[in-house]
Amino acid sequence: MSFISEGAPKEAGKLGKFSWALFDWANQPFFTVVTTFIFAPYFTSFVASSPAEGQAYWGYTQAIAGILIAILSPVFGSIADAGGARKPWILIFSILCAIGAFSLWWAVPGMQSGIFWILAGIVVGTIGVEFSIVFNNSMLPTLVPPQRMGRLSGFGWGLGYIGGLIALFIVLLGFSLPEVPLFGLSKALHEPDRITGPMAAIWLMVFIIPMLLFTPDRPASDLPKREAVRQGLNALMTTLRSLKNFRNVVYFLIARMFYNDGILALIGFSGIYAAGLFKWGTTELGIFGILINFFAIAGCFIGGALDDKLGSKPTIVISVLGLAFASVGVLSISDGQVLFGLPAAMPVEGSALFASPAEMVFMVFAFIMGFFFGPAQAASRTLIARMAPLEKAGEFFGLFALSGKATAFVAPLLIGIVTSLTGQQRPAMIVIFSLLMIGAALMSFVREPEHE
Numbered sequence: 001m002s003f004i005s006e007g008a009p010k011e012a013g014k015l016g017k018f019s020w021a022l023f024d025w026a027n028q029p030f031f032t033v034v035t036t037f038i039f040a041p042y043f044t045s046f047v048a049s050s051p052a053e054g055q056a057y058w059g060y061t062q063a064i065a066g067i068l069i070a071i072l073s074p075v076f077g078s079i080a081d082a083g084g085a086r087k088p089w090i091l092i093f094s095i096l097c098a099i100g101a102f103s104l105w106w107a108v109p110g111m112q113s114g115i116f117w118i119l120a121g122i123v124v125g126t127i128g129v130e131f132s133i134v135f136n137n138s139m140l141p142t143l144v145p146p147q148r149m150g151r152l153s154g155f156g157w158g159l160g161y162i163g164g165l166i167a168l169f170i171v172l173l174g175f176s177l178p179e180v181p182l183f184g185l186s187k188a189l190h191e192p193d194r195i196t197g198p199m200a201a202i203w204l205m206v207f208i209i210p211m212l213l214f215t216p217d218r219p220a221s222d223l224p225k226r227e228a229v230r231q232g233l234n235a236l237m238t239t240l241r242s243l244k245n246f247r248n249v250v251y252f253l254i255a256r257m258f259y260n261d262g263i264l265a266l267i268g269f270s271g272i273y274a275a276g277l278f279k280w281g282t283t284e285l286g287i288f289g290i291l292i293n294f295f296a297i298a299g300c301f302i303g304g305a306l307d308d309k310l311g312s313k314p315t316i317v318i319s320v321l322g323l324a325f326a327s328v329g330v331l332s333i334s335d336g337q338v339l340f341g342l343p344a345a346m347p348v349e350g351s352a353l354f355a356s357p358a359e360m361v362f363m364v365f366a367f368i369m370g371f372f373f374g375p376a377q378a379a380s381r382t383l384i385a386r387m388a389p390l391e392k393a394g395e396f397f398g399l400f401a402l403s404g405k406a407t408a409f410v411a412p413l414l415i416g417i418v419t420s421l422t423g424q425q426r427p428a429m430i431v432i433f434s435l436l437m438i439g440a441a442l443m444s445f446v447r448e449p450e451h452e
Helices: 014-034 039-047 051-083 087-106 115-137 146-176 196-207 209-214 225-241 243-278 282-310 312-331 357-387 390-405 410-422 426-445
Strands: none
Touching: 014 039, 014 087, 014 115, 014 146, 014 196, 014 209, 014 282, 039 051, 039 115, 039 243, 051 115, 051 225, 051 243, 051 390, 051 410, 087 115, 087 196, 087 209, 115 196, 115 390, 146 196, 146 282, 146 357, 196 209, 243 282, 243 312, 243 357, 243 390, 243 410, 243 426, 282 312, 282 357, 312 357, 312 426, 357 390, 410 426
């Protein structure tokens, strides 16, 4: 295996780049089947005492994880820059994610005394996967030249959505739809929903292996670990003090604080909202997730090409505005109404899948969401990779994670508070729309580096 030398980066081989992109495939099922389409709606609908209480609990949980990620991401990124190698960190935090995800198997319906441990497992899993992503992202500038980063980043996101799609198929065809699920799982005990945690854990640990074996990494430095920590922290403080020299980066990170918060909330709560509004079960949510992922895959590959052709900034702005439009559409749907007042029948027991007018309107806006999710996030990763000095890639991707999490607790917290106060799920969507629009507006201050 060859390693990237200090100085100008050498482009990685095809296997190394594919293996790096495969990490998105490895971690995506945690987001797809655990935090979005299957386990999260199950938790809010069946583990908590009511959907509103469950959504509030979920919001508070994501807020706690977001705060910890925001505080620690730049620190770990700086330490990794001093220590050199990224892959040992990716492995450690992937194991942490797997432990948290596996613990979700014990989230039995209607549990009371042990719900704290389930919430703790969600926090641990989220922290683990997010930190591993920080270090994997920081490898991007060493794998391809700037003018091809958009395609590789978009390819990775596209692979991720394909992985999430396959994971949903496995849940549906293996556990949800058959009368007797695989491994004899009990539908009465919601074991097909609970198995998604262990499934995501095993998937992650298997599919990170190619990246660990074949993607070139910087060699580990000769510094003792304690010295690497000390130098990393000192470098971080120096970078923070010198951010006035990176004003363009600061403008971007501030804008991303807002729009990424809105994106994460929209991803995390759309399935929860649909489950509560339409009384969808695992089958409906799984098929919904599959359809969304088809549009997301197309968006990633198209967005990656547009990123390299038009630039990361236009790709981000177009995508965020598209998501804001979709969030308004979702907000316009309530019990028996769409588009803020037009009557629309809700689903009735025994009706065909997604056949009610209200569900059809929701799905249209959900497909728009799916198409723009990937390009907004992939182009953001590309833009910071183009902005970051190579020798500070870990620090800047740590700050990138900070910008994605520094206010990430705000949306879940506000959603939790608004849901608790109103006893309804719908008003919380206003929070999401506001954050998206603020982020899009702030992108006007960002200047994208030339990469021709």
